[in-house]
Amino acid sequence: MLDYNHTPKFADVLNAVIDAALTAENAVRSPRDYLGGSRLGHPCERALQFEFTGAPKDEGRDFNGQTLRIFAIGHALEDLAVAWLRAAGVDLYTRKGNRPDGGQFGFEVARGRIRGHVDGIIAAGPDDLGLACPALWECKTMNAKNWRACVKDGVAKSKPVYAAQIALYQAYMDASIPGLASNPALFTAINKDTAELHHELVPFDADLAQRISDRGVRILQAMDAGELLPRIATSADFFECRMCSWANRCWDLPQ
Ligand code: SF4
Incomplete structure (x- = not known):
């Protein structure tokens, strides 16, 4: 047996x-048919263009089962973080009216071609925290190495793509929820290896929001004109290119 x-x-x-x-x-x-605000801080505009036009990934670069499980575990941990913050007395809304059938909070600009969905809106917090509300809440999960870097250097330096997302969301969500751009966002990072939590108040960075918004417009214009945006590097050995899902496609092109 x-x-x-x-x-x-x-x-x-x-x-x-x-x-x-x-x-x-x-x-x-x-597939998404819009530019996701959470991705617009990616360092390479050409990679974003490939992503948003749905260009096929290089062979072997599609999400495998393990990657999909990592994404799913991240979502499940974010749900736990919501419960932990609420248990601590944070009045956190993840859906309109906090009803399961309430839509996610989000925005659409450029005739719906740029969109974002936020993890949550904090309406109030315990008095001793002194949170200025309403505040945007963003939550990410990280391995221990990335989490320690985030604690040490802050999200803006250690994870600029997340900082770009926060700034853009604060800018665009302020019209529907006034105050989100004047109050710092709360960023929560969960250490997937140790269950430690990092929380950081992130003041609104208007210049960053403008740069990321301009970048979204630039990508849309390039897509409409059938133009290819420039590479981030001059050699396929560049760090970002070695990890890029479209590296073969990109470097097989004449320029
Ligand atoms: S291979 Fe490098 S330059 Fe080309 S799209 Fe990817 S990251 Fe950008």
Whole structure:
């Protein structure tokens, strides 16, 4: 009789079935047809253009089961962070009216071609925290190394793509929820390895918001004109390019 618990093959077989189910589920999701505000701080405009035009990723670069599980675990941990903040007395809204069927808070600009959905809005906090409300709430999960860098250097330096998202969301959400751009946002980072939490108040950076907004417009204009935006680097060895899902496509082009 097979010893199921100690047969590596059994785990491999079951994991392959799980991964196949996850990737099949992901494959039928409708691709985004807008520029997501959470991505606009990515360092390479050409990579953003590939992403937003739905250019096929290089072979082997599509999300695999493990990556999809990492995303799902991140979402589940963010739900826990909501519960922990509420338990601490933070009046946090993740959906309109805090009803499960209430829509997410978000914005649309450029005729809906740039959109963002926020993790939450803080309406009030415990008195001793002195939170200025309403405040935008953004939550991310990180491995221990990235989390420690975030604690040490702050989100703006250690994770500029998140800082760009926060600034853009504060700018665009202020019209519907006045005060979000004048009050600092609360950024929460969860250490996935140790369950430690980092919280940081992020003042509105108007210059950053403007730069990211301009970048969104530039990408839309390039897409409309059928133009390719410049590469971030002069060599495919560049750090960002080595991790890029469109590296072969990009560097096979004449320029
Ligand atoms: S390979 Fe490098 S330059 Fe090309 S799109 Fe990716 S990150 Fe940008």
